Amino acid sequence: MSEPDLSLEQEMGGIVAGVDEVGRGPFAGPVISAAVILDPDNIPMGIRDSKKLSKKKREILFDQILETSIVGIGRAEVTEIDELNILQATFVAMRRAVKELGTPPSNILVDGNKDPDFGLPTRTIVKGDSLSLSIAAASIVAKVTRDREMLTLSKLYPHYGWEKNSGYGTAEHRKGLSLFGVTPQHRRSFAPIRKILDSCKVKNEL
Template sequence: MPAVRTRAPRRAASRAVENSVRRRGYARVAGADEAGRGSLAGPVVAAAVILDPDRRLPGLRDSKLLTPAQRERLYALIVTRTTWAVAVAPVADVDRLNVHRASLDAIRRAVEALSPPGNYAIVDGFRVPGLDLPHEAILRGDRRCAAIAAASIVAKVTRDREMVRLHTLDGRYGFDQHKGYGTRLHLDAIARHGYSDAHRRTFTTAAGRATSAAVC
């Protein structure tokens, strides 16, 4: 009888990193992440979250592993049970700075907007230039660290809501469906209608090169 292949359960993000940092004397550990880096349209949204060590958030994991309904449920818990802040890098900043620098700048502003402030930050993927706070980058932190996972959810839900709002202003592109990412629906709409004010004029290709979009 052939072996039955089963899918491993998606584990909730751990608080082990945050707890380790707290044992080093940092009581308020902020997790930070962004949403929208790979999109063709709309802003990058960054979020920072400080979890309350005494309050549970069951099911917390990377926003990309959750359904929209699960994200909304966890978002409602996060914004009532944690200290959190968001910062937005609009399309103009993405085009002026490039998406990587604009994303890191938004993360810096989100961490610095926390009130009460954090005294240490853990960031998904990259260290943050100009962040006046001890911090470290955690590779795949949105899957490993609960505070970063919480930040990924806040950033994703906030940005998705903004893309739905942009759809109400201009329904030609289907922003409410693909949230600005390069789906076939979106690319076909661009081919028909050209670029809107919500579209980035520069983006990063799969090869990692900054590319200018032809404005129709």
């Protein structure tokens, strides 16, 4: 299987930022996006789609990417996810990540098939984290950033296994919800969480 490279970046030309997000599917926590402009002469070895890397390797590459590249990190909070919907909140997080770069890119490569409307020339790439080194680097930065945040939140809300499941709807997380209910970090607009809240509302009305 081919590894991501700089072919797409070279096609676009100029200063290219790769953008990716992590956290669209979880029941809890923010959605985190990253934008990365790689230095073509100093690219850390082993960058690929964050899902294909071990936790240890992601952590190492995270540090190396921050040392060698221009990086911006953006986020959308749970309240924004519930207010806007997860897709629009993801776009907000992506636009914030690009703004945080400091050095404005001339072109953007973004993972997925929808343009977040950066106001800059943008190319959407399905499975971009498997094709573009810049997008793959952004996926690593976003993943490590979000996992660390969920680890911190797991200490405040210890009954849901967020240190292991990062807020996804695993059996452990669902069990925690059934026993301890919904926290301020849960996305109330997501069907499983809304169902629990509606059930509690009905019980309270009885």
